[in-house]
Amino acid sequence: MTLVAIIGATLAAGIGSVWIAAGLLRLGLGGRWRVGPQHLLSLAAGALLATAFMHLLPEAFEGGTSVQPLFATLLLGLVFFFVLEKAELWHHGHEHGDVHHHDHDHGQDHAHHHHGGGGWALITGDSVHCFGDGVLIASAFVADMRLGAVAALSVLAHEVPHHIGDLVVLRQRGAARSAALMKVSLAGAVSALGGLAGYFVVDRWEPALPYFLTIASSSFIYVALADLIPQLQRRLSAAQTLAQIAWLAGGIAAVTLVSLLAHVH
Template sequence: MTLVAILVGTLVAGIGSVWLAAALSFGVLARYTQHMLSLAAGALMATAFLHLLPEAFEGPVGAHELFLTLLLGLVFFFLLDKAELWHHGHEHHHHAGDDHHDHHSHSHSHDHGGHAHGVPAAHAPSQPGSWAILTGDSVHCFGDGILIASAFMADMRLGAIAALAVLAHEVPHHMGDLMVLRSGASNKRMALVKVSLAGAVTALGGLAGYWLVDALHDYLPYFLVVASSSFVYVALADLIPQLQKRLSLSETFAQITWLGLGIGLVTVMSSLAHAH
């Protein structure tokens, strides 16, 4: 019975939060792409610094090990990004001799920090940062699944509250993820499918948590830190550079406001989640 509850709870939290985020991002907010990127950057950094890292540091693992994990995580996601760029032949760096072998370099618009915004959808399975986001998301959702499973095993009501809390605080974060994937010119449906699959990993975490809750508990801080490193990396390496264009005062103010809003949303959701 507990296992069924864990599976239902983790799937509702993992995939429900993605679909709710998609309904918001693609429906109401679709027109405000630039603002949504600011919101995404704020939400991702806040998820990492105010939610995941503090939780990791509350565990039994020492600060030195966790900071080392964070550093290795950042380097890993940087290399993942490199491999992805290399794999797609989309070298965005302005090397003089590189553009001639880049068979669709003509469609790149370099004004957004060199990101391929103008690439036709058929040629753009992903953009820098999308693998980092999906890897980080999967790790994060796996960790969420373990947390939900532990809560259900302690008490059914606590489990239900944990699942709802995860669902709530994941919404602003998944809106950020969907914006990152959308800005890579992949279509909405693919972005939704990718993030939903990452969300479904919550159920795997739930299963793993059910069978291995004691063994995995010691590793939870590491999961949290690796997920954090991916969100910090994507926010600083992929989103912020797109926002670093020269803007008028009012546009800059709007950008900072939306960045703050992203941070605020996650903070409120996290504090509500912790209040229970």
């Protein structure tokens, strides 16, 4: 049952986020629905922070593992993701020049570090990222079904603005709408492979589960605080600031609601 849930949740998060992104682009971000990339970034940041601090970390600390090694793992995880992003930024900047300013104009900063290469380079990078998301979702499901559902929702939320950027870049590089959607959906489907790998590793190495959950938390915290929220820290009107806060609170509320609805006694 757990494996079936993992496969379903990883596919929903990996491919579902692509389809939601495509639907929002088709409706027209900032159009009559007044939903813009900044709103999606706020929603994703709230969902990621709520998942890390209200669900993943408490579950890891309840596993009986000493607190100090878990905090050390959290710290090392944050440093690791910082160094990893620096390496990616340096690599693409060195090969292709500083190309991410164009993405800033579209509000798609979240995915800018993938946009330096060609279409297939972007898809390859996304596939690796989605594989990691699948492992994290599987780790959460092995710990608790409710926790897995919350983690999958958070991954979906932060992948929507990411995939909007992917689709925009592929379209700008000449890909047809259907071809761009297919390519990004294939990358999203790799989440299921990550879920399978995570299930068979974590389920057979139970003592490591608290550490997997802590690493997942460090990933979510880093993405929210270092990647998403800085993009929202610009001078805005009072109304725009209130809208950001409302969407951030909406992300937290959504994670809390899913946690309550998916609670398994």
